[in-house]
Amino acid sequence: NAGVTQTPKFQVLKTGQSMTLQCAQDMNHEYMSWYRQDPGMGLRLIHYSVGAGITDQGEVPNGYNVSRSTTEDFPLRLLSAAPSQTSVYFCASSYEAPGGQGGGETQYFGPGTRLLVL
Amino acid sequence: RKEVEQDPGPFNVPEGATVAFNCTYSNSASQSFFWYRQDCRKEPKLLMSVYSSGNEDGRFTAQLNRASQYISLLIRDSKLSDSATYLCVVFNQAGTALIFGKGTTLSVSS
Numbered sequence: 001n002a003g004v005t006q007t008p009k010f011q012v013l014k015t016g017q018s019m020t021l022q023c024a025q026d027m028n029h030e031y032m033s034w035y036r037q038d039p040g041m042g043l044r045l046i047h048y049s050v051g052a053g054i055t056d057q058g059e060v061p062n063g064y065n066v067s068r069s070t071t072e073d074f075p076l077r078l079l080s081a082a083p084s085q086t087s088v089y090f091c092a093s094s095y096e097a098p099g100g101q102g103g104g105e106t107q108y109f110g111p112g113t114r115l116l117v118l
Numbered sequence: 119r120k121e122v123e124q125d126p127g128p129f130n131v132p133e134g135a136t137v138a139f140n141c142t143y144s145n146s147a148s149q150s151f152f153w154y155r156q157d158c159r160k161e162p163k164l165l166m167s168v169y170s171s172g173n174e175d176g177r178f179t180a181q182l183n184r185a186s187q188y189i190s191l192l193i194r195d196s197k198l199s200d201s202a203t204y205l206c207v208v209f210n211q212a213g214t215a216l217i218f219g220k221g222t223t224l225s226v227s228s
Binding site: 105106109 | 212215218221
């Protein structure tokens with residue numbers, strides 16, 4: 001299994017540009033999520049999904065869109081990039097949502113995407 | 119009060135030392151707690167789950183104090199390879215997502 005993969009690894013954008021961060025997992029996990037990590041702020045949840053067709057907002061959703069058309073993929077779209085979105089973005093997945101009985105607390109993280117918005 | 123709070127450190131210890139980190143949480147109804155480890159410029163990985171009275175895994179011991187709403191991570195006989203950031207994690211209020219603390223940085227030197 002490849003686990004959780006993310007592309008690209010690095011990206012530089014200009015203010016106002018849009019882009020999509022890709023995330024895919026091959027473990028048939030129902031739960032997927034996106035975090036951003038900033039110095040001194042820790043990991044903050046952007047959006048999450050408990051299954052195909054179902055998404056919800058996390059702590060910091062503004063400026064980001066997600067969709068979940070398949071179990072495997074959970075792309076994160078930046079609509080109009082701003083310097084405040086400079087960060088490291090991590091995608092994570094688990095068998096089920098964290099509150100479930102099936103080990104949902106073991107989140108498998110992708111290697112991250114480092115994004116710089118100028 | 120933030121949902122999860124940790125002392126950011128850094129904790130600088132020599133090899134062989136015992137070091138402990140604390141983490142406080144605000145949701146008294148929380149049932150599950152975890153420690154994740156994150157190496158520099160890498161993704162977080164689950165280190166230990168902490169249930170009821172805590173648990174032990176080799177040199178690592180995690181304990182829970184519900185009355186005071188804190189969990190701790192004890193590392194005995196520190197190794198150079200233990201150098202990393204340790205993240206305290208709890209469920210959010212809705213039980214739908216994990217809330218990460220900002221992390222405590224440990225540096226073990228020879």
